[in-house]
Amino acid sequence: MGRERVFNAAMLLALLAVPLFAxxxxxxxxxxxxxxxxxxxxxxxxxxxxxxxxxxxxxxHAAFFGIGGYAMGILASHAQNYEPLFSWPFLFEGSNQxxxxxxxxxxxxxxxxLVIGALSLRxxxxxxxxxxxxxxxxxxxxxxxxxAYGGEDGLSIWVRNEMPGxxxxxxIQFFAVTFVILCLTLWFAARLAQSAFGLALSAARQSxxxxxxxxxxxxxxxxxxxxxxxxxxxxxxxLFADLNRFVSPTMLSWHTSGEIMIFVILxxxxxxxxxxxxxxxxxxxxxxxxxxxxxxxxxxGLLLLGxxxxxxxxxxxxxxxxxxxxx
Amino acid sequence: MTDPVLQVHNLCKSFGALKASNDVxxxxxxxxxxxxxxxxxxxxxxxxxxxxxxLTPDAGRIEVLGRDVTALDTVARARMGLGRTxxxxxxxxxxxxxxxxxxxxxxxxRARGGRLGLFRNVMKDTALLDTAHESLARVGLETAxxxxxxxxxxxxxxxxxxxxxxxxxxxxxxxxxxxxGLGASGSKELTxxxxxxxxxxxxxxxxxxxxxxxxxxxxxxxxxxxTVIATGTADEIRTNPEVRRAYLGEEELT
Numbered sequence: 001m002g003r004e005r006v007f008n009a010a011m012l013l014a015l016l017a018v019p020l021f022a023x024x025x026x027x028x029x030x031x032x033x034x035x036x037x038x039x040x041x042x043x044x045x046x047x048x049x050x051x052x053x054x055x056x057x058x059x060x061h062a063a064f065f066g067i068g069g070y071a072m073g074i075l076a077s078h079a080q081n082y083e084p085l086f087s088w089p090f091l092f093e094g095s096n097q098x099x100x101x102x103x104x105x106x107x108x109x110x111x112x113x114l115v116i117g118a119l120s121l122r123x124x125x126x127x128x129x130x131x132x133x134x135x136x137x138x139x140x141x142x143x144x145x146x147x148a149y150g151g152e153d154g155l156s157i158w159v160r161n162e163m164p165g166x167x168x169x170x171x172i173q174f175f176a177v178t179f180v181i182l183c184l185t186l187w188f189a190a191r192l193a194q195s196a197f198g199l200a201l202s203a204a205r206q207s208x209x210x211x212x213x214x215x216x217x218x219x220x221x222x223x224x225x226x227x228x229x230x231x232x233x234x235x236x237x238x239l240f241a242d243l244n245r246f247v248s249p250t251m252l253s254w255h256t257s258g259e260i261m262i263f264v265i266l267x268x269x270x271x272x273x274x275x276x277x278x279x280x281x282x283x284x285x286x287x288x289x290x291x292x293x294x295x296x297x298x299x300x301g302l303l304l305l306g307x308x309x310x311x312x313x314x315x316x317x318x319x320x321x322x323x324x325x326x327x
Numbered sequence: 328m329t330d331p332v333l334q335v336h337n338l339c340k341s342f343g344a345l346k347a348s349n350d351v352x353x354x355x356x357x358x359x360x361x362x363x364x365x366x367x368x369x370x371x372x373x374x375x376x377x378x379x380x381x382l383t384p385d386a387g388r389i390e391v392l393g394r395d396v397t398a399l400d401t402v403a404r405a406r407m408g409l410g411r412t413x414x415x416x417x418x419x420x421x422x423x424x425x426x427x428x429x430x431x432x433x434x435x436x437r438a439r440g441g442r443l444g445l446f447r448n449v450m451k452d453t454a455l456l457d458t459a460h461e462s463l464a465r466v467g468l469e470t471a472x473x474x475x476x477x478x479x480x481x482x483x484x485x486x487x488x489x490x491x492x493x494x495x496x497x498x499x500x501x502x503x504x505x506x507x508g509l510g511a512s513g514s515k516e517l518t519x520x521x522x523x524x525x526x527x528x529x530x531x532x533x534x535x536x537x538x539x540x541x542x543x544x545x546x547x548x549x550x551x552x553x554t555v556i557a558t559g560t561a562d563e564i565r566t567n568p569e570v571r572r573a574y575l576g577e578e579e580l581t
Binding site for chain 2: 213
């Protein structure tokens, strides 16, 4: 336990130190890269609750990432056009306030996860992968054809949304926002994994029969996990859209689902900081190798292949060995 | 109260042309151990699965504590007080022994209407830990509490299966070959333990270890090709000619 804790703290410190140095050296691009890592890691932490803890291989998490993104895009575009979203049964205006946007993103993606989960969790294994993929693609094509919000071209937001007391246009301040959210979510995910719910969910992944025999319902446990997981990934989506000041159907496509899953697998499935390690390595590779060749993903593919073949616990597993049963 | 805790009425279950349960009726009374024996493929596991809720019978009725549970699922039956142990261990292998026991205690809390926490560290919940440790101690596994379940021997896994069932404080036990994999001494220990346990809750025991069955059982039912051919005390079963012919064959029962 000790070693993994030290490693986790070091990872978090590195994520904090890099943009701080970049800030000192006046390199805003590096701060943006670190912000991207924090946001994508957040999306991965969300998926990891379903995938790592619950054993639910969802290939549809782009749906929640995209819903979060569109929650931001729609609210902000109405705010910049001064048009209310709707005026009946009550007046609902757009907003450029981050806390409100986050709340809407979390609620909308949680609601979507509830519906998608309730239907998908009746299946398991390959069928579950396929049905979550199908739901994700449904939303993707819906977004493409939804011309009111940009359709295929997506939605651009001119100015980054506001956070009370901060200047979010300053890269280091926006980074701080995402970093704090990532830390809070990691803390929450750690508590969840140790909780009674986490124990029961993890048991359901290992033996469905066992959980039923002690009188707990695996379906309910998994649905709860799926909703929490989707809500966190949705929050990440809202932040990601805010980082780019742009949201498009790409956020909903299955490539995005695959990428989020790659973060988790690369870092280590079920490891609390796995998504952070995975997202950091992914962004680093993209940045370093992407400059050399546009086919940089070949190297990513090789790395992933190596991970899956030789280090089932991902990078953290390869570095620190098997997880100790926590007590 | 001497009403049976479990009643199985005319249960039928077929897989294609195979009648795995053919008009099976049996009951389990308070304070008794009722053993279910039969050759391999007699339909014992199918019967146990129907009683625990994993399989739906084609016809017939199952009552637990006087309530018809035929339409209820495994979870509902477990919450009513049906404690089951498995022939092939279905424990959470990545967990420690203690975590498996805590999971059982958690199920019992949920059955009493408690909620599963999302924040509190479950392995620091003293009420759950007490129940878990107590159950482990009763089966003699307290020294292995921190061991990884996957590292346990087959015999220890059986003990843990029983311990988890104990945490549920069930009204009746359904035990599928709890002796399998235990050595001679372990088997003897568990026999002594089950002997006392029947006063807490009656046990429907499926077992291949005939020494244990004849030492423990108040009544024995013999299942052959999905049919109960005889039910009676150990002596009655020993001397029953039909049982001898159909099941015991060349084997001599002592």
